[in-house]
Amino acid sequence: xxxxxxxxxxxxxxxxxxxxxxxxxxxxxxxxxxxxxxxxxxxxxxxxxxxxxxxxxxxxxxxxxxxxxxxxxxxxxxxxxxxxxxxxxxxxxxxxxxxxxxxxxxxxxxxxxxxxxxxxxxxxxxxxxxxxxxxxxxxxxxxxxxxxxxxxxxxxxxxxxxxxxxxxxxxxxxxxxxxxxxxxxxxxxxxxxxxxxxxxxxxxxxxxxxxxxxxxxxxxxxxxxxxxxxxxxxxxxxxxxxxxxxxxxxxxxxxxxxxxxxxxxxxxxxxxxxxxxxxxxxxxxxxxxxxxxxxxxxxxxxxxxxxxxxxxxxxxxxxxxxxxxxxxxxxxxx
Amino acid sequence: xxxxxxxxxxxxxxxxxxxxxxxxxxxxxxxxxxxxxxxxxxxxxxxxxxxxxxxxxxxxxxxxxxxxxxxxxxxxxxxxxxxxxxxxxxxxxxxxxxxxxxxxxxxxxxxxxxxxxxxxxxxxxxxxxxxxxxxxxxxxxxxxxxxxxxxxxxxxxxxxxxxxxxxxxxxxxxxxxxxxxxxxxxxxxxxxxxxxxxxxxxxxxxxxxxxxxxxxxxxxxxxxxxxxxxxxxxxxxxxxxxxxxxxxxxxxxxxxxxxxxx
Numbered sequence: 001x002x003x004x005x006x007x008x009x010x011x012x013x014x015x016x017x018x019x020x021x022x023x024x025x026x027x028x029x030x031x032x033x034x035x036x037x038x039x040x041x042x043x044x045x046x047x048x049x050x051x052x053x054x055x056x057x058x059x060x061x062x063x064x065x066x067x068x069x070x071x072x073x074x075x076x077x078x079x080x081x082x083x084x085x086x087x088x089x090x091x092x093x094x095x096x097x098x099x100x101x102x103x104x105x106x107x108x109x110x111x112x113x114x115x116x117x118x119x120x121x122x123x124x125x126x127x128x129x130x131x132x133x134x135x136x137x138x139x140x141x142x143x144x145x146x147x148x149x150x151x152x153x154x155x156x157x158x159x160x161x162x163x164x165x166x167x168x169x170x171x172x173x174x175x176x177x178x179x180x181x182x183x184x185x186x187x188x189x190x191x192x193x194x195x196x197x198x199x200x201x202x203x204x205x206x207x208x209x210x211x212x213x214x215x216x217x218x219x220x221x222x223x224x225x226x227x228x229x230x231x232x233x234x235x236x237x238x239x240x241x242x243x244x245x246x247x248x249x250x251x252x253x254x255x256x257x258x259x260x261x262x263x264x265x266x267x268x269x270x271x272x273x274x275x276x277x278x279x280x281x282x283x284x285x286x287x288x289x290x291x292x293x294x295x296x297x298x299x300x301x302x303x304x305x306x307x308x309x310x311x312x313x314x315x316x317x318x319x320x321x322x323x324x325x326x327x328x329x330x331x332x333x334x
Numbered sequence: 335x336x337x338x339x340x341x342x343x344x345x346x347x348x349x350x351x352x353x354x355x356x357x358x359x360x361x362x363x364x365x366x367x368x369x370x371x372x373x374x375x376x377x378x379x380x381x382x383x384x385x386x387x388x389x390x391x392x393x394x395x396x397x398x399x400x401x402x403x404x405x406x407x408x409x410x411x412x413x414x415x416x417x418x419x420x421x422x423x424x425x426x427x428x429x430x431x432x433x434x435x436x437x438x439x440x441x442x443x444x445x446x447x448x449x450x451x452x453x454x455x456x457x458x459x460x461x462x463x464x465x466x467x468x469x470x471x472x473x474x475x476x477x478x479x480x481x482x483x484x485x486x487x488x489x490x491x492x493x494x495x496x497x498x499x500x501x502x503x504x505x506x507x508x509x510x511x512x513x514x515x516x517x518x519x520x521x522x523x524x525x526x527x528x529x530x531x532x533x534x535x536x537x538x539x540x541x542x543x544x545x546x547x548x549x550x551x552x553x554x555x556x557x558x559x560x561x562x563x564x565x566x567x568x569x570x571x572x573x574x575x576x577x578x579x580x581x582x583x584x585x586x587x588x589x590x591x592x593x594x595x596x
Contacts, residue, residue: 060434063596082436090434092427099426100355112347113437115340139358155431165434 006074007038007163007195008059013068015054028054029065030219036212038073038162041189041196043210045203045312047324051219052199053093056167059197060090073162073195086114089156089164093171093199096152099141103132103151106140107158114159126154129191130184146177150184157188163195170205178205185209203312203324215316222319227312234310234318236263237279239286244301246270252300255289262286268323270303275314279307344441345448352419352449367457370408371464374400377528378468384529392530393559397470402482402554403527405461406547409454409486409493410522414514416446416494417501424505424592433593443498443585450494451487458486473560481557481567488574489550495581502588505595521547526555549573 013032016025029051036042044052057063059072061081070077073087090096097106104123111119127136130150140148149169156164169185170178186209189196200206206213207227214224223230239262243249246269253267256274261282265274276282283305294300308314316324356362378397385396392399420442423429432442462472462479472478500513524541525531525548531539542548553570556562 057430057596062430062434062593064594085434085436088434090431092430094425094427094430096427096431098351098355098423098428100358101351105351105354109347109351110431110435113344113432113435115436152427159435 005038006035006071007040008034008036008042008070008072008197010034010055010059010070011068013055013058013065013070015058015063015065027219029058029068031068032216032220033068034214034221034224036195036197038195039193040211041185041198041209043206043213044197044199044216045201045206045213045316046199046216047201050216052201052216053167054219055216056090056165056197056199060088060165061085062090086159087162089159089161091152091156091164091166091169093167095148096155097140097148100139102137102139103127103143103154104136106151106155110155110158116159119158122158122160126157129188130154144177146173146180149173149177149181153181153184153188157192160192161194163197164192166196166198168199168201170200170202178202182208203316207312215319217320223315230312230315231310234275234314236275236277236310237282238306238308238310238314239274239276239279239282240306240308241272241286241290241302242304242306243270243272243290243299244303245299248299251293251298252290255293255300256286259285259289264318266317268317271323273314273317273323283307340436341438341441341444344438345444348437348441348445349448352445353452356449356453363453363456366408366412366453367460369411370404370457370461373407374404374461374465375468377404378465378470381528387533389533390530391532392526392555395470397465397468398472398558399530399555400528401462401465401470401472402558403525403551404465405458405482405486405554406489406525406550407522407527408457408461409490409550410518410547412453412457413450413490413493414497414518415510416450417497417499417510418507419446419449420498420501421505421507421510424501429592430596433589439589440582440586442589443495443582446498447491447494447582451490454486454490455483458483472558474558474562478558478562481562481571482554485550485553485557485571485574488571488578489546491578492546492574492581495578495585499581499585499588502585502592505592521545524548525551527551546574546577 011033013029015029016027019026032051032055044055046052058065059070059077061077061084064078072084075083077084107123107126108119111122127133132147132151135143135147140151153169170181173181198210212226214221249267249270252272253265256262256265256272261276263275287302287305290300290302313324378400382396384390385394420429501510504510524538525545531542549570553567556567
């Protein structure tokens with residue numbers, strides 16, 4: 001088997017979809033480019049509609065880009081889709097297992113369709129790895145959400161792919177099943193030597209699993225790097241003040257912008273966010289300024305105040321101009 | 335695996351998948367059989383007197399005349415549903431997973447055709463048994479029954495492939511049902527399935543000559559008589575076989591339209 005330095009490379013991908021009668025086409029990808037080193041887990045992070053799934057569909061040969069080029073394991077996806085299909089595993093956002101078949105039948109069928117001779121052996125190995133051996137000969141429709149999703153990932157791994165696509169592997173799972181899936185995926189990354197493209201709208205998931213990630217917004221990559229690089233790039237702590245009402249939040253913004261040592265002041269509803277080299281030193285000044293204004297008649301009562309080390313949410317806010325949690329992406333599927 | 339054997343192997347694997355699902359839920363077969371058997375017994379009684387209308391060319395027992403018509407009706411209505419499997423696969427991620435693996439597109443289509451043909455054969459045997467118990471007699475013997483089944487299987491192939499193509503283009507169960515109903519009923523009544531077209535207005539007979547359901551009914555009914563017109567039987571079977579090839583190619587091409595839409 002040949003090994004490639006670059007696992008996945010996509011350059012300037014563009015794609016739009018018809019939006020229905022008379023409406024202009026919706027742009028799904030607007031010049032998206034990524035480069036994924038072979039053998040690493042790369043995270044595509046962004047809210048629904050950002051273009052994550054479209055990217056996965058193009059790279060996995062399901063869909064075609066209108067323009068731009070992409071290579072998976074060194075093979076051009078538009079020119080040789082049949083060759084790409086032999087070296088990838090694909091776990092769609094929706095369940096990829098047939099609920100009428102058993103777990104084992106699903107795996108063996110997937111292996112045989114890939115032309116594997118040792119499909120039964122590989123299926124048993126994966127069932128064991130994902131602790132599904134006991135449920136192996138039950139129909140998938142009897143599985144819990146977490147079990148079914150683990151089987152989906154196992155199906156993607158059947159043909160020992162060089163590149164595995166995981167489109168939102170934990171969306172819809174309860175927190176316990178999600179934590180278990182993370183453990184499984186970490187263990188998988190150690191055992192199987194392959195490149196993984198993971199899309200997620202959970203910041204924590206990208207932070208924990210991906211060695212590098214790209215934040216995607218409106219069909220393009222707004223920033224890419226390792227989670228640490230991205231967080232270090234913010235220089236300093238987040239100072240977050242939540243007001244009891246948002247009515248005079250704009251006034252609060254003006255006050256904070258005048259304070260020395262405070263950068264990147266933003267208002268998001270009734271939350272004032274800012275950044276300071278030392279959050280512990282800045283917070284009393286911030287509270288004092290707001291309190292003075294409140295005594296002067298402004299509705300700037302503080303409900304809570306937080307100082308935090310930079311998180312991916314801050315990275316997201318910095319590069320897209322809106323807070324990640326306010327995109328309403330939690331738990332919803334598109 | 336070479337590229338020549340892969341489609342054959344994949345067809346086998348995917349047909350087995352559908353047969354496994356069927357074996358786990360065989361009640362589906364009974365539900366499919368209720369309607370044709372009711373039609374067979376009800377129409378068989380209701381229109382008993384049709385055979386005495388002057389000019390009726392279908393023999394002297396209406397039940398015997400009707401049976402091949404009901405067999406083809408069952409094959410038609412059953413196969414028009416064939417695309418349902420792929421609607422379910424598309425609603426989940428199963429179809430997208432197949433399409434991002436080297437799974438043969440033709441294999442996917444032919445598998446639903448073969449699976450549906452297995453159901454048609456079982457149902458045909460049941461309907462023939464019920465008809466025989468009700469008093470119908472088929473002078474064509476085992477050879478006649480085999481040809482009837484071949485006609486039913488070819489008709490199944492045509493409409494299963496058609497149903498797959500509609501499923502891939504419409505992607506919705508409701509659309510598939512609507513289109514199937516819209517097509518199945520007129521095709522059934524614009525044939526000699528339940529009525530000798532020589533007794534219908536001339537235009538019905540004219541349309542029936544281009545109706546694949548009529549080709550299957552005519553071939554099957556003729557083969558069950560004591561002295562079939564084999565040239566006409568094989569002519570009709572040839573037309574059905576040709577249409578099967580065309581439909582299979584169209585349905586396989588529909589994957590491209592589906593992939594453009596995702």
